[in-house]
Amino acid sequence: MNTAENYSYNDKVQPPNIILIMADDLGYETLKSYGGESYNTPNLDKLSATGMQFQNCYSTPLCTTSRVQLMTGKYNFRNYIGFGLLDPNERTIGHAMKEAGYQTCIAGKWQLYGNEHQQELAGGRVGTLPQDAGFDTYRLWQVQDRGWRYKSPTVETFQRGLETIEDGYGPDSFVEFIETFIKENKDNPFFVYYPMCLVHDPFVPTPNTPGYQTFDPDLKVNDTTYFDDMMSYMDHQIGRIVKKVDDLGIRNNTIILFIGDNGTDRKVASRWKGQRVQGRKGYTVEAGTHVPFIANWQGTILAGQKNENLVDFTDFLPSLLDIAGTKDSWEETMDGVSFYPQLTGDPAETRDWIFCHYHPNWGKFSKKRYVQNTEWKLYEQGIFYNVKSDPNELNPVPGSQLTIEQLHIKENLQQVLNMMSNE
Incomplete structure (x- = not known):
């Protein structure tokens, strides 16, 4: 098996491309490969069957707290400044990949700069813009202007600024942007970070839902009967990205990582191994923090593995540095443990515990x-x-x-x- 050192630039060997996909509000109980019984996710099922599925991956209970951990490799007591904000003094996963020689792209949900209310709650502090977080290019919802995220979305790109895509569908716009980026950089190492909008509420029709064309987002529908369609569309999008990598002939040199950012929305109940599981997003119980994590790297990760070792969100930055072969040059504090050797079958340090400092300064959630x-x-x-x-x-x-x-x-x-x- 290959080790991280094999991919060092010192050896003039190109490291693997990295695609990190994070679904929004997706607990472990939703996927069939984890025992879920409510939704069809064939593309994710296939990624799991042909890769490694981590059975014990834990996030924090809310999106910003998880995203700050993932972006910086640190527990929240070190650097969390407020909901919807990433401390602009922090160096991120984007910086790490860029410094490792990767072309970097982010598309999807940002929510790390903060709106006026979030900045006020943080004592007047502002967060981080994507171009200041190590990303060469981006197409994002909620950088500084919120708008809709699904039908007729308001998005911001590095090249074109803020725009509303009339009658477009936000998640399709993000995947198209990613597909173009992958095609343009297929001959160079690239890093794609796709923090999805799906399957966060509002629960609304997708382009595959009957009646979508006449749906008006201004009606502010939020109906959990659409959650099934949103799950299917999320899986469809992942299939598109995998197909693009396959079609370009770069699958064997591309590692795909899929995770959920926290537990499922509290309004959603799912069947899991014969039981009813209510989503507990925001709370520190299993259904609020136990999330799926699938790693797929054709030709390197052995198919069909179920990994019982603990992983938390501080582990992603050191793991990506390990994959890029540049972990030793990263001088920032990291609380995480690299899971990369586990993917390749090499001797690995594994966790005996995971820790969570949860103080979101948002809503009714207490420390x-x-x-x-x-x-x-x-x-x-x-x-x-x-x-x-x-x-x-x-x-x-x-x-x-x-x-x-x-x-x-x-x-x-x-x-x-x-x-x-x-x-």
């Missing part, structure tokens, strides 16, 4: 800090749950009921909490 492994979860206040048997965290386990082994696990998790700043 919470916890650390967990695949079975046990400890909150800062000392509350201890078995998340395998109690995923909704209804029954905290008192210390008097713990075995010696379980007490040892709790002590180890407490040591991790003690290491993390609580400023």
Whole structure:
């Protein structure tokens, strides 16, 4: 198997292209490959069947908190400044890939500069614009102007500025932009980051939904009966990107990573392994933070693998640096652990725990800090749950009921909490 060093520019060998796709509000229970029973996602099913599926990937409960982690490789207590904002002093995954020699592109949802209300909540601070985050080119919804994200979307591009695409469909516009970027850069290493708008509300018709052509977004429909169609269209878009890579003959030198940014919307209930699972976006329970993560790299990642090791969103930046062969040159603090050696079958450092500092400064969500492994979860206040048997965290386990082994696990998790700043 190849190691990261094989792709170093010092050896004049081109590193693999990287496509990172992040669905919006997509919990683990929604995909068939994870046991979901409600939606058809054949393209994602195929990526999983021909790649590696991580069974224990954890986000934070909300979009901005997860995106800041992913972009910087740091836990939120180090650099989170407010909902909808990315600290402009932070160096990002875009900077890392650009400095590694990649052409960089982002399309989809930004939401990291902040609107007036978000900036006010952050004490007047502003966030980061995409061109200042290491991206050569972009087409994005919600950079500085919100507008619609689906039908007749308002988008901003580096080349053309702000525009409304009358009767267009935002997700199609983003994928077309990505397809063009891939084609133009097929002979050079490229990095595509696609933070999707789908399947975030409002729940509205897609171009494949009967009646879409006459649908008026100004009616402000938000009907969960459309969620099924939105799931299918999300999967369709992923299929388009994979097909473009296949058609250009660069699949063997392109790694595709797919994740969800947090749990499913609370208005959506899905069937999973014979059970009803209510989305818990915003909350720190399993259905709010347990998300899908699929890695596919034809010819390098062995097909059909189910990886039980823990992953969290701080792990993506060090992993991409590892893939690019430039991790040793990155001088910023990183809390993450590279999962790249796990993809290639090489000896790998794996996690015993994941940590979350969650203080979004948004809505009704209060500050919470916890650390967990695949079975046990400890909150800062000392509350201890078995998340395998109690995923909704209804029954905290008192210390008097713990075995010696379980007490040892709790002590180890407490040591991790003690290491993390609580400023």
